Amino acid sequence: MNRLVDRLLPNGLRIMALEYGVMPMVEARLHLPAPCHTPADLAASMLLATGVSLGRDPGDGVELGAAGDVHRVAVTASAAPADLGLLLTTLAGVTGGRPGDLATARGHLAARLRVLGAHPDVATRTALSRHLFGGHPVAHPFPTADDVAAITEIGRPFDPRGAVLVVLAPEDPERLADAAGKALGGWAPGHTTPLPPLPPIVTGRLAALPQPGTAQSRIRLRAPAVAAPDPGYPALFVANNVVGGYLSSRLARSLREDRGYVYGVRSYFDPHPGRPLLAVEADTAAATTSAALEVLGEEFDRLGDHPPTEEEVRAARTYALGSAATRLASRAAFANALADLAGRSEDPLLLFDFARRLGAVTTDEVIAAAARHLTPGRFSGVVAADPGALPETLSLVR
Amino acid sequence: MRRVTLPNGLRVVVEENHTTPVASVAVHYDVGFRAEDRSGMAHLFEHLMFQGAQGRDGDHFQHVESVGGFCNASTRQDYTDFYTVVPAEALDRVIAAEAGRMRAPKITERAIRTQTEVIREEILGKIRKPYGGFPWPRLSPVLFRDFANAHDGYGDHEALLGVTVDDCAGFFARHYGPGNAVLTVTGDVRTDRVLDVVSRTFGELPAAPVPERVSRWEPEPAGLVEGEHLDPMAPMPAFAIGHRVPDPAAGFGTHFAFAAVAAALTGGNRPRLRERLRRETGHTVTFSARTGLFDLLDARDPDMWVLTAIHPGELPAERVLAAVDAELESIARFGPTLEELARRRTSWTNTHHRAMDEPAQRVRALGRFEILFGDAGTADLLPGLCASVTAEDAAKAAATLRADSRALLTLVPGAAR
Numbered sequence: 001m002n003r004l005v006d007r008l009l010p011n012g013l014r015i016m017a018l019e020y021g022v023m024p025m026v027e028a029r030l031h032l033p034a035p036c037h038t039p040a041d042l043a044a045s046m047l048l049a050t051g052v053s054l055g056r057d058p059g060d061g062v063e064l065g066a067a068g069d070v071h072r073v074a075v076t077a078s079a080a081p082a083d084l085g086l087l088l089t090t091l092a093g094v095t096g097g098r099p100g101d102l103a104t105a106r107g108h109l110a111a112r113l114r115v116l117g118a119h120p121d122v123a124t125r126t127a128l129s130r131h132l133f134g135g136h137p138v139a140h141p142f143p144t145a146d147d148v149a150a151i152t153e154i155g156r157p158f159d160p161r162g163a164v165l166v167v168l169a170p171e172d173p174e175r176l177a178d179a180a181g182k183a184l185g186g187w188a189p190g191h192t193t194p195l196p197p198l199p200p201i202v203t204g205r206l207a208a209l210p211q212p213g214t215a216q217s218r219i220r221l222r223a224p225a226v227a228a229p230d231p232g233y234p235a236l237f238v239a240n241n242v243v244g245g246y247l248s249s250r251l252a253r254s255l256r257e258d259r260g261y262v263y264g265v266r267s268y269f270d271p272h273p274g275r276p277l278l279a280v281e282a283d284t285a286a287a288t289t290s291a292a293l294e295v296l297g298e299e300f301d302r303l304g305d306h307p308p309t310e311e312e313v314r315a316a317r318t319y320a321l322g323s324a325a326t327r328l329a330s331r332a333a334f335a336n337a338l339a340d341l342a343g344r345s346e347d348p349l350l351l352f353d354f355a356r357r358l359g360a361v362t363t364d365e366v367i368a369a370a371a372r373h374l375t376p377g378r379f380s381g382v383v384a385a386d387p388g389a390l391p392e393t394l395s396l397v398r
Numbered sequence: 399m400r401r402v403t404l405p406n407g408l409r410v411v412v413e414e415n416h417t418t419p420v421a422s423v424a425v426h427y428d429v430g431f432r433a434e435d436r437s438g439m440a441h442l443f444e445h446l447m448f449q450g451a452q453g454r455d456g457d458h459f460q461h462v463e464s465v466g467g468f469c470n471a472s473t474r475q476d477y478t479d480f481y482t483v484v485p486a487e488a489l490d491r492v493i494a495a496e497a498g499r500m501r502a503p504k505i506t507e508r509a510i511r512t513q514t515e516v517i518r519e520e521i522l523g524k525i526r527k528p529y530g531g532f533p534w535p536r537l538s539p540v541l542f543r544d545f546a547n548a549h550d551g552y553g554d555h556e557a558l559l560g561v562t563v564d565d566c567a568g569f570f571a572r573h574y575g576p577g578n579a580v581l582t583v584t585g586d587v588r589t590d591r592v593l594d595v596v597s598r599t600f601g602e603l604p605a606a607p608v609p610e611r612v613s614r615w616e617p618e619p620a621g622l623v624e625g626e627h628l629d630p631m632a633p634m635p636a637f638a639i640g641h642r643v644p645d646p647a648a649g650f651g652t653h654f655a656f657a658a659v660a661a662a663l664t665g666g667n668r669p670r671l672r673e674r675l676r677r678e679t680g681h682t683v684t685f686s687a688r689t690g691l692f693d694l695l696d697a698r699d700p701d702m703w704v705l706t707a708i709h710p711g712e713l714p715a716e717r718v719l720a721a722v723d724a725e726l727e728s729i730a731r732f733g734p735t736l737e738e739l740a741r742r743r744t745s746w747t748n749t750h751h752r753a754m755d756e757p758a759q760r761v762r763a764l765g766r767f768e769i770l771f772g773d774a775g776t777a778d779l780l781p782g783l784c785a786s787v788t789a790e791d792a793a794k795a796a797a798t799l800r801a802d803s804r805a806l807l808t809l810v811p812g813a814a815r
Contacts (some may be wrong), residue, residue: 058745059745256516
């Protein structure tokens with residue numbers, strides 16, 4: 001079961017075909033590197049992605065979706081096994097970098113950006129990107145309506161070098177890989193210029209994003225972390241679970257179950273290529289904003305005085321190991337997990353070895369990872385709130 | 399699939415699927431927000447069930463997560479479901495934890511206060527955003543008159559502030575007995591072993607009186623009933639229309655016919671409504687439509703067919719609505735084309751297969767069809783029902799979506815430039 005075929009085509013495309021499950025559908029994910037140096041590049045990428053999504057009617061047998069960001073265009077496709085050929089030729093068509101009906105795509109994207117632009121969460125995300133990476137292209141995660149309107153023609157063929165195709169189906173992976181190679185082998189190399197490397201973030205710097213009248217504040221924190229291939233990653237992964245990675249975590253206990261300040265608090269890996277970060281995020285009513293920030297600072301302090309216990313580490317590791325089975329059980333979820341790794345420029349093969357690495361993590365390693373990475377002073381970020389809801393000094397360090 | 403009923407009235411559904419080493423458990427209680435007399439009580443009680451069982455350390459989240467699983471719950475019109483997915487070897491512990499909280503949940507004054515605040519945060523997050531609370535829960539009071547159907551089932555913080563431990567004990571005694579519930583277990587399990595464990599845990603619970611099923615039927619709206627909602631964050635105007643649909647218990651096929659109308663109007667990459675308005679006005683309107691307030695066949699009678707449109711301010715709502723009625727009239731007269739029906743069939747079936755591949759979705763679907771319609775097995779009839787919708791069926795459905803018997807909720811954007 002789960003036989004994998006992993007091939008690099010002469011044109012640079014990596015094909016990973018996996019036999020997985022019995023449900024009669026093919027799941028494919030295509031990671032297309034598409035570095036956007038300017039807002040115009042980003043507008044073009046997002047228009048291409050919109051055009052791809054509109055270009056195929058799921059009623060024809062292939063459900064196709066695409067999303068573009070500063071780094072890439074990520075394509076999702078699924079079809080019944082009988083439509084595998086159509087699915088692959090459709091993906092081959094995407095690589096040409098033409099949006100189909102540009103006017104339609106523009107109308108769609110403009111409508112979507114208009115709604116997104118009104119969402120306070122999007123304003124917060126943008127402010128956070130600027131705060132962390134101002135001056136780098138990632139600091140502009142969304143194009144403006146004008147950026148989109150200015151684009152009257154797109155022909156941006158994607159580059160197969162660095163692209164990854166993941167195909168999962170209930171059938172022979174050799175046959176899948178052969179068919180994929182045949183459909184995409186003729187894709188000619190293009191030309192892309194990688195983005196400049198992301199600078200390290202400045203730690204310990206919190207900024208307010210004033211949103212007068214906002215009933216619920218948004219706390220968005222980031223700290224430097226390590227990437228999945230790093231030997232220290234599994235221990236930090238478990239430490240992250242202990243702190244805020246699940247509902248049994250310290251932060252969820254403290255902010256939600258004990259105090260009712262939040263519906264959800266999350267900490268998770270935010271993997272910017274080459275600059276991995278750890279994220280802690282919570283939304284809380286204006287009236288509880290200062291108190292929630294206080295609790296966050298306290299909990300990170302407490303990690304020093306009261307490091308993760310044997311029992312906490314055991315529970316967090318068991319949860320992580322179990323999630324590898326429960327969260328990835330469906331073929332679509334497994335395909336997404338592989339494609340996510342490709343999307344952050346990491347090797348999807350890491351997924352297959354992760355359980356072994358997690359199982360080897362010791363409590364001492366988790367304590368060390370927490371002490372090194374999860375101290376109040378390492379977090380920077382943005383708190384979007386009504387100015388009256390904020391404490392006088394915005395800091396997790398007490 | 400095996401279906402059995404325990405002596406205490408608990409209905410049990412077990413389905414084996416050995417594809418991945420994962421087991422799923424769902425408990426559906428026959429109580430949704432239509433059964434509450436205080437806005438949000440059913441939702442609050444759902445939260446409180448996660449305090450876990452009396453006499454056990456830790457809450458339900460900790461029990462499930464410490465064996466490597468995840469769990470969640472939802473409160474709908476007519477049911478509340480609790481679902482868990484775990485590595486297969488941890489199944490027995492989850493069954494014991496579910497039986498424990500069905501026997502006696504740990505409900506304290508402090509937990510009630512805390513979860514009331516958690517719910518306030520949950521609702522703030524969902525409502526205070528552009529088009530938050532649109533169409534649900536804002537459309538329900540326009541289409542319905544009766545409190546059960548019309549009120550905000552998400553929750554009213556003010557109303558929940560007065561909830562006492564006694565209120566909760568009463569709610570539990572009325573609605574959370576084994577005879578009012580369905581237990582579903584699916585995945586990498588052995589049916590006989592599951593039934594053994596279930597009889598040693600759930601089987602030990604005493605039977606409790608089962609509340610009589612109350613009909614929530616009310617007359618359909620006479621004429622056009624209108625409502626207005628000011629959304630301070632919305633950048634563009636929008637509207638939602640709601641129509642009553644026939645009782646699903648009388649046949650699921652009709653609901654698929656209504657869904658086929660929704661698909662012809664708004665589904666696929668060349669939906670009738672968007673294409674028509676772009677052709678005629680040059681504007682892009684974002685439509686969506688479905689049968690069922692939350693999902694297809696997710697509630698008993700009465701449920702609704704709902705269509706929403708977010709449109710540029712330059713294009714008046716009347717103009718958009720006229721396009722909706724013109725297309726509805728065309729479908730009522732000529733039906734959807736055979737091509738439209740075939741496309742709908744293909745895309746719905748593919749989506750259904752993908753959804754059923756997700757363990758949590760599969761276990762929830764089986765439990766939901768058992769609790770709402772008395773037979774988990776009907777979940778597997780859905781692709782056939784979707785395939786057998788004819789143009790005539792869809793035409794008949796479209797003919798009932800009349801402009802003179804409709805709820806219309808208009809969203810006034812506060813953030814319009």
